Amino acid sequence: MAYDVAALEKLIEQFQKMPSIGRKTAQRMAFHVLDLTDEEAKEFSEAIINAHTKIHRCALCHNLTENELCPICESVNRDKATVCVVEEPKDVLAMERTRDFSGVYHVLHGVISPMNGIGPEQLTIKSLVERCAKSEITELIMATNPTIEGDTTAMYISKLIKPFGVKVTRLAYGIPVGADIEYADDVTLMRALAGRSEL
Amino acid sequence: MAYDVAALEKLIEQFQKMPSIGRKTAQRMAFHVLDLTDEEAKEFSEAIINAHTKIHRCALCHNLTENELCPICESVNRDKATVCVVEEPKDVLAMERTRDFSGVYHVLHGVISPMNGIGPEQLTIKSLVERCAKSEITELIMATNPTIEGDTTAMYISKLIKPFGVKVTRLAYGIPVGADIEYADDVTLMRALAGRSEL
Numbered sequence: 001m002a003y004d005v006a007a008l009e010k011l012i013e014q015f016q017k018m019p020s021i022g023r024k025t026a027q028r029m030a031f032h033v034l035d036l037t038d039e040e041a042k043e044f045s046e047a048i049i050n051a052h053t054k055i056h057r058c059a060l061c062h063n064l065t066e067n068e069l070c071p072i073c074e075s076v077n078r079d080k081a082t083v084c085v086v087e088e089p090k091d092v093l094a095m096e097r098t099r100d101f102s103g104v105y106h107v108l109h110g111v112i113s114p115m116n117g118i119g120p121e122q123l124t125i126k127s128l129v130e131r132c133a134k135s136e137i138t139e140l141i142m143a144t145n146p147t148i149e150g151d152t153t154a155m156y157i158s159k160l161i162k163p164f165g166v167k168v169t170r171l172a173y174g175i176p177v178g179a180d181i182e183y184a185d186d187v188t189l190m191r192a193l194a195g196r197s198e199l
Numbered sequence: 200m201a202y203d204v205a206a207l208e209k210l211i212e213q214f215q216k217m218p219s220i221g222r223k224t225a226q227r228m229a230f231h232v233l234d235l236t237d238e239e240a241k242e243f244s245e246a247i248i249n250a251h252t253k254i255h256r257c258a259l260c261h262n263l264t265e266n267e268l269c270p271i272c273e274s275v276n277r278d279k280a281t282v283c284v285v286e287e288p289k290d291v292l293a294m295e296r297t298r299d300f301s302g303v304y305h306v307l308h309g310v311i312s313p314m315n316g317i318g319p320e321q322l323t324i325k326s327l328v329e330r331c332a333k334s335e336i337t338e339l340i341m342a343t344n345p346t347i348e349g350d351t352t353a354m355y356i357s358k359l360i361k362p363f364g365v366k367v368t369r370l371a372y373g374i375p376v377g378a379d380i381e382y383a384d385d386v387t388l389m390r391a392l393a394g395r396s397e398l
Contacts (some may be wrong), residue, residue, distance in 0.1 A: 041251040051210040052240040
C-alpha cells in the first residue's frame with residue numbers, strides 16, 4: 001500500500017529500484033532518510049551525485065578511479081607484465097585482499113552472455129587486445145568466475161591473445177579451502193580430481 | 200576492504216548507515232548508483248532532498264504529510280470522534296490496509312522506553328491530551344505494539360486521558376489468524392484464553 005505522501009513515495013521507489021531491496025526495506029531506508037538532519041541529508045544526496053560524476057574508468061585497466069589512471073596502474077611497485085583479467089571492479093578487491101598478486105588488472109565489466117545480449121564488443125576486450133599489442137605483457141591470468149559464461153569469456157580472450165605470444169592461464173578449479181568434500185558438487189570434484197597435484 | 204576511490208567509498212558509507220544494510224549490500228547499492236544515467240542519479244539525489252524538506256508532521260495527528268493536515272484528518276468521511284493511537288506512520292498504513300477503520304489517528308512517533316532514554320515528553324502525548332481536551336473525542340483505541348513498552352505507553356496514556364471522560368480501548372490480544380496453536384508462545388496463548396468469547 002502506498003503512502004499518501006508523494007515525496008516519500010518517490011523516495012521509497014528510488015530505493016526499491018536497487019538490487020535485492022524489496023518494498024519493506026525500501027520503506028525502512030526512506031524513514032531513515034527522514035530521520036537524518038538537514039546536513040546529513042545534503043551529504044547523502046551529494047554523495048550520490050559526486051560518485052556519479054567523479055568516478056570513471058581507469059584509462060588502462062578500466063577499474064574504477066577518480067583520476068586518469070587507477071592507483072594500481074600508476075604504482076611503480078606493480079609488475080606490469082602480468083595482467084589479471086576479472087569481470088568486475090569488486091573482483092579486483094577480492095584479489096587485492098589476498099596480498100598475493102603483484103601484477104596489474106584488466107576489468108572486463110561483464111562477461112560474454114548471448115542470453116542477456118552481451119557480446120565481446122560490450123566488454124573491454126578490444127582494449128585488452130590493444131594493451132597486449134602495445135605493451136610488454138608476458139602473462140594474462142584469467143580470473144573470470146567459474147561459470148559457463150566466465151569460462152566462455154576466458155576461452156574467447158585466450159584465443160584472441162595467443163597470437164601475440166602472451167601466456168594465458170586460468171585460476172585453478174578445486175575444493176574450496178575449509179569446505180567439506182561430502183558437500184562439494186560433482187563438477188567441482190571432477191575438476192579437483194583432474195587438477196590434482198603431487199604431495 | 201575499502202575501495203581506493205574516495206567518492207565511491209563515501210557513497211558506500213552512506214548506504215551502510217541505513218538500518219539492516221551491511222557492507223556487501225551497501226556496495227551493491229553503490230554500484231547500482233554508478234550504473235544509473237546522469238538523469239536518474241539526479242532524480243535519486245533530489246528525491247532525498249525533497250523527502251527531507253517537503254515532508255513534515257500533520258498538525259493534528261502527527262502522521263507524515265506534505266500539507267498542513269494529512270488527507271485522513273482533512274477528509275469529511277472520517278469519524279473524528281474515534282482516534283486510533285499508533286507508534287509509527289507505518290502503523291497507520293497497516294490499519295488503513297484493513298479498510299475496517301473509519302476514524303482518525305494519532306501517531307506517537309515512538310514508545311515510552313526508559314532503557315533508550317525516551318520519556319513521554321519526547322512523544323506526541325501532550326498534543327494527544329490537548330486534542331482530547333479541545334475536540335469531541337469519544338474513544339481512543341490504543342494500537343501500540345504488544346510489547347512491554349507498547350503496553351506501558353498505552354497504560355500511561357489511558358491514565359492521562361480518562362479524566363476527560365474519553366473511553367480508552369486496546370486492540371485484542373490472541374492467536375494470529377492462520378497461525379498454529381502448537382507454535383504460539385505461552386503469553387499469547389494465555390492472553391487468547393483470557394480474552395475468549397462465546398461461540
